[in-house]
Amino acid sequence: MKDVPEVTFPFTPPAPGEAVELAEGVLWLRVPLQNFRPDHVNVYALDDGDGWTVIDTGLDSPRTREVWEMFLSGPLRGKPVRRVLVTHHHPDHVGLAGWLQAKGAEVWTTRTAWVTARMLTLDEQDRPPPETLAHWRRLGVPGEIIAERAAKRPFNFADCVSRLALGFRAIGQGQEIVAGGRRWRVEIGNGHAREHATLWGIGHEIVVTGDQVLPGITPNLGVQVSEPEADPVGDWLASCRRLGALAGTDQLGLPGHRRPFLGLRARLAELLEHGEIGLDRLEAFLSEPRRAADCFAVLYGRTIGSGEYLLALNEALGHLNRLTRAGRAVRESAPDGAWRWQAVAGAARRDELATDMPDASR
Structure with a gap:
């Protein structure tokens, strides 16, 4: 070749x-x-x-x-x-x-x-457990979506x-x-x-x-x-x-x-x-406090359907955790119980990504 x-x-x-x-x-x-x-x-x-x-x-x-x-x-x-x-x-x-x-x-x-x-x-779970519902509330999932999901059998490996x-x-x-x-x-x-x-x-x-x-x-x-x-x-x-x-x-x-x-x-x-640009774009979006569920448009550039909502939510949290771990954003709990993230002015940018913790594969 x-x-x-x-x-x-x-x-x-x-x-x-x-x-x-x-x-x-x-x-x-x-x-x-x-x-x-x-x-x-x-x-x-x-x-x-x-x-x-x-x-x-x-x-x-x-x-x-x-x-x-x-x-x-x-x-x-x-x-x-x-x-x-x-x-x-x-x-x-x-x-x-x-x-x-x-x-x-x-x-x-x-x-x-x-x-x-x-x-x-x-x-195996027939319904989402209480800790899952609490987690969704912290991420800012709308109440009607939580109510709908709470009444249904969640995804199970056993299925x-x-x-x-x-x-x-x-x-x-x-x-x-x-x-x-x-x-x-x-x-x-x-x-x-x-x-x-x-x-x-x-x-x-x-x-x-x-x-x-x-x-x-x-x-x-x-x-x-x-x-x-x-x-x-x-x-x-x-x-x-x-x-x-x-x-x-x-x-x-x-x-x-x-x-x-x-x-x-x-x-x-x-x-x-691609990963670094996505984090930069998300950091800019956090010029104001945002919930995880607010970040779909800036991360994916498209409408997220109900079938992929939780996957998108989990990935949004993954990106927010990266910015927080790198000192580029801070997280606070708002009066409604939902977490909100905001960028830290003047924080280190992409050249320091993923260097503040060792790769677990090493």
């Missing part, structure tokens, strides 16, 4: 139930995601000779299982899946790991990803993630793995998910980026009610800087969504610039 100064897309997506060979023994498959954006998740199958290592799985649903049966009898040629490598704990990536585990596969993932996924499948049986193989920073006749080094990223595993080719130019590095879109960097002071934006920017130092110009990136791409170094540079 020649030097690639910008991001390009050399492959056309596979048809439903089929695969595209990206390199010898490396297949790209796509699993549909209903009622999600993006509407698919990428799965990669690495040929181990007597079986397959698959990377990520899609949600657990009747449709997804049907698609997987097509994969198993079609492009995977009836050979068993012996290993499922899960990049991170989000349901569109771990959803069918337990189902494949029950068919004989071993699950490999980071310890944080496995513990978090298993915990969340066991934490779309198959049960993970006890027993898995933990992977970690710097570990070497052999899969598909190739050697890979695990590099851990953070921000989108704690301990997100990426795989960097050793002696070849393929990098499994998962959701840590996506082409065309940025990963969601949301704060959950379980850790309201978290700084996922800072963690992610720090991870992008570290991974950017490893990236070259001719690597083929295999993302969790969209298409495989060339130009990994360029894409990481784009993501860093």
